[in-house]
Structure formats: structure tokens, C-alpha cells
Amino acid sequence: MTTVPVLVCLPPAGAGPAIYRTWTCREGSWAEMFAPSLPGREARIAEAPAASLEALADQLADQLAPLSRRPYALFGYSMGAALAYEIARRWSRDGLPPEMLFVLGANPPGHALDSRNPVHQLESAAFRRELRAIGGTPSEILDDLDIMSFYEPLIRNDFRMSETYRHEPDGRPLPCPAHVFVADEDHIVDAEAAAGWRDFVQGDCVLHSLRGRHMLEQEAFAALQDVVLSLWSACRDAGGQMSSTLCSAGAEVPTRKAST
16 A cells, blocks of 8 residues: 655744645645644644744654654745754654755744844834734734734744754754745845755755745745645655756755755
């Protein structure tokens, strides 16, 4: 019996598996889309939010361990990128590396605050303005102080985890290739910084430019699923070898192989 590959999808700050609903509800794909619940939101809203990104990675790596025994790749959006990377590190140490890492809207590990100040330290009004600039949060929620009094602590905690996360080098980059996506109007992440992901994988690392802000419009984000699956499929068909000629997400800049 053939084992179905799985794409493990990790969300940005303040979000949960619902952000991947269009991906997980789609039928007929050759791979399963799996978006886990995180503590403090959606199905796990009664649980306390995680204390650190490292602790959350430990928890998820343990809870999702059965997925690591299938052919798998990881997709991380913003905060989810560091989370995906840390989960991949834990599974790789157990001899179960990913086939590919996909990153959207994220600086490489240890560089979350390059060229910007911490969002989690902003006072409430400035915090809401920053969320508006990032995109993704409806104005009717940002403008409702009662609703924001409920959501703001969770979102702020996610930013705190992401911005205080400290990468601990171990000299072992992930034994897989990577695709890194950056939106052309993203004021948090730029292409030059994002290219630094090349130092965290052994395989090729290819940078793609997308249109939009840090939080993509729903239609653009939904369409990205086809790009991701196409890139992963092409790599699998090539026996795990990746070339920039396989990329189709817009302007791409191949980056060198490197190690930490």
C-alpha cells in the first residue's frame, strides 16, 4: 500500500489551522495537507498559549511524530516558518528529515528582528496599527476594542515568541532543499534577508517573489498551494534533486548551497 505524502502547514502569528482551510479542504491532491491546532486558539482555545517557540516546537514535534514516518514536507508562514524549521530539526535528529522546506514571509532563524523593532512591545494603539499594515486582520476586528481585548494577548504572545526565539546552531543544516517566498510589499521581510535561509539547508535554496503584503490576499494564498505542490512534485520526480529551472512562482533567485 502506497503511503500518501503529507505537507505539514504551520501558521503565522495569531492564526491557526483555519488559515489553511482552502488547502486542507481541497480534494484530489496527491498529497495530504495537514494544519495542526496550536494551544490558545480554535480547537485548543481553552489551553494556555505556549511560553516559547522552542517549547511549542518540542510539543508539536512530539504530538505530530507519526507524520514524520511518512514522506513529508513542511510549509511555514511567518512565525510558522521558524516553527517548521525547529520541528524539522527535531525529526531530522531522529533520522527522519523532510523532503523539502517551504517558507513564506519569514527571515531566517535568528534574524526575525533584522531592520525592525519588536512588534510585541508596542502599546495597544500602535500594535493595532502595525497589524493593519501587516494585513490579514479584518478592520471590523481591529476597530472593535472589545474583540481586540480578547485576541490581542494571543497575537502579542505569538509575536513575542517569534521575536525572542534564539536559534541554537548545531552545525547540522537541514538535509533538504528549500523554497522561500517573499511578497514584494512585505515591510517586515525583504528578499535580501530571506535569502539567508540558504545557510540553514544542505540542498538548494530558491527565492521567489510574490505580489502583495506580508499577509497575502486570500485568493493569492489559495493559489500558492498549486505552486508549492508543483515544486515538491518536481523535486520528488527528480529523485530529490532540485534546480531553479523547476520554479514557477514568479521571479526567483537561486541561492548557493551552504552549511552552518
